[in-house]
Amino acid sequence: MTKTILTLIVTLSCASVSLAETVQPNFLIIFIDDMGYGDVGCFGGQSARTPCIDRLAAEGTRFTSFYAQSVCGPSRGALMTGRYPYRVGGGWTTNAEEVTVAEIVKQAGYSTGCVGKWDMSQRRYQQELVPNSQGFDFYFGALGANDIGRVTLWHNREELRTTDDMASLTRLYTDKSIEFLKAHKDRPFLLYLAHTMMHVVIDASPEFRDRTGHGLYADTLEELDTQTGRLLAALDELGLRDTTLVLFTSDNGPWSNDHAEQHGKNEKHVAWSKGPEIPWGSSGPLRGAKATTWEGGIRVPGIARWPGHVPAGRTSDAIVSTLDVLPTFAGFAGVSDRVPKDRVIDGVDQRELLLGQSDDGARDEFLYYESGELQAVRKGNWKLRLPGLKKVRNWSEMDRGSQETELYNLDRDLGERKNVAPDHPDIVKRLTAIAQKAKSP
Structure with a gap:
């Protein structure tokens, strides 16, 4: 009996030490727009080569029941707040009084940066709703989407310029992300990179156009993969690989259920490359697509990597959601006590699942x-x-x-x-x- 009790105490002590030892990694969220469950190679995609994303999956854990929300703005609000969209504003606005994951980890001494598409302020500048008012020290990107073939770029609270060069955005956002990493490599950071691609209007830079022969979507996806590889290589070069938890996912499923409108929209602004004239991705084996509650609308690729902590080469079918990012990151940063208690938090702490200490995770409902x-x-x-x-x-x-x-x-x-x-x-x-x-x- 005494031996059993001692064994239990040792087991519980090891579990607590294991979580304690994982306090304060850096956080890098790579959030793709409108990328389908079946687009990248490690989730069955075949039209584009995605070796960098596939390598990320091989070096970490691939989550096959990973859920976002059905469309762009609401999905970003859920990711940032850990709350279902109807609680935080309901559409392309996240209410100013909401608490974001950036605001929470800042209380643990983190530097915070946001690069790319924001889409939480009604796609325009509203002082209390933009990234610099929602916990981010640094912002570079577009406050809205690119449906009209152009975006207006902002640096913090300063409006810079409007561009119709959709092909330049993936590299530009990656460049700015690497600059942030270099500037903040000596202290804990949260970097949230939200790409505009693969949202219509899509385009690829000249070196990637016609590369695949499978059309513009595949060309654009290969460029996104290459730039993801550049960003991950920068982590290596800066000595940040082993101290950074990388989360790669998408905001919702592909825009493959509105063919004539989306084809015409892309064609109006961008010439097609060789191959099918299709500006949307694939749900793979899933039914449905963007703006639906079929699996293909909300279930998205999910990959987490943190060498020495998140098991490599693992596939998990446990239910996980972007809602879980806030409480999970707060736990890793050592500030779980700062998660708001005056409102419902729909996310759950998934640290044990990420670290391989649980097969089922903390969520069995969605x-x-x-x-x-x-x-x-x-x-x-x-x-x-x-x-x-x-x-x-x-x-x-x-x-x-x-x-x-x-x-x-x-x-x-x-x-x-x-x-x-x-x-x-x-x-x-x-x-x-x-x-x-x-x-x-």
């Missing part, structure tokens, strides 16, 4: 929202799609489903093809109860 409407619920491997959905966009290839109750076993039916609701009324009832609770104030 709620799927689109435009503030709860449309689906996941519990374990079961996903319930609710009936009578009202917030479904009128895009040409939009998959509206049956508009009846639909139940899918994602372990057996990842593509959500076979509705098994009639066969499992007990599971429907259980997940419906979760949905009803989530809808309650």
Whole structure:
């Protein structure tokens, strides 16, 4: 009996020491725009070569049930605050009173930088909503999207210039990110790099156009992969590789459900390269795409690397979300006590999952929202799609489903093809109860 108790004490002590030893890594978030689950090689993509991203996955853990939100602005608000979008503003605005992950880690002495697409201030300058008012010491990028083939660039609070050179943005954002790393290599930092690509209007620089023969999307993705490699190489050169937790993911699924509109938009501003004239990516084996609550709209590639801490060469199907970034990073930075307690935080601390100390992680539920409407619920491997959905966009290839109750076993039916609701009324009832609770104030 005494021996058993001593063994338990030693085991628990080792677990606590393991978490304590991981305090205060640097954080690098690489957030791609509109990249599909099936785009990069390590998630089954074939049209573009992505050796740098694939190497990142091999050196870390690949998460195959990683969830963002359904569209751009709300997804960024959820990432930054750890809260579902309807709680923080609901659209392309994140309310000024929200607390971001940058604000939290600054209290642990971190330098904070944001480069690229912000999209949390209604795509314009609003003093209380821009990055420098939301916890970031440094900002360079565009406050909105590039749907009209141009963006206005800002440095901190200063408006710089407007450019229609979409092909220049990936390298430009990478250059600015590397500058930030060099300037802050001697103290803990959080760098949030939010690329404008792969959002329509896409383009690749001259050295990458026609490189793949598989069209402009593939060319643009290969350039993004190359620039990701440059950024990771800079970590190595600066001696930051082993002290930096890298998270690579996307804001939502591909824009592959509005063909005529998105094709015409890209063609208006950019000439096609050799291959298919398609400016969107692939959901791979998943059903649906951007702005939907099918898996292809919200499940995205997720990769985490931290040498010596996050297991290398591992694949995890545990449920993880961008919502979890805030409490997880706060834990690693040693400031979990600074996570707000006066509001609901939907994210959970996933440190044990990241470090390989847990197979299942801290989350077994996920709620799927689109435009503030709860449309689906996941519990374990079961996903319930609710009936009578009202917030479904009128895009040409939009998959509206049956508009009846639909139940899918994602372990057996990842593509959500076979509705098994009639066969499992007990599971429907259980997940419906979760949905009803989530809808309650």
